[in-house]
Amino acid sequence: MQREVSLSFGIVLERKPATSRWTDWVWSVPEVIVEAPETDGWREIEARGEMRRYLSAPHRLTLHHKxxxxxxxxxxxGEPCLWVLLNEVDGPEDPGWRVAAITADPHQAIGFLDSGEGLVERVPMPRAVIAWMAEYLKSLPEAPAFRKRQRDRMPDEVEVFGKTPIFEAPAGKVPARGGAGKEGEEPT
Structure with missing residues (x-):
């Protein structure tokens, strides 16, 4: 059993003109490419009119046994996917984004979304990645079934050095307040 496995990806980033007057461009991650050729940062791979596509590789997805x-x-x-987190980079370089993380864990993706930082894109998982992930999951031992923990019983308090247990007052005796008072007296 391997504790973790990794696979290399290329991230495709797409820029299209926005229809809003408050922003110039709409950025999205339409796909990931398994075992993409290595690039040095972002490389433009397609240009149609004002639409541009960039590729950045390699980025690793690591699956952990826990x-x-x-x-x-x-x-x-039924629709497995990957989530890509991009952070905006200050500077004149195009496209102005940096790949911060890629994950197949929906809980981690929710954390990315809740942080409110960067661009989080949900991308359909390629069939080759689904097969790779399923193979890894099959290789792991079955997780033990959930078993509700039972409470431990508290041991009965034992009389030590003449001290009366506080949970079990002897018949006819009322424990005195603050240690004051005589045996058998009512507290005042």
């Missing part, structure tokens, strides 16, 4: 339930839930949705 996240089996998250990966299973991703595959069982």
């Amino acid at each position: 996240m089996v339930e998250a990966y299973d839930s991703n595959i069982e949705t």
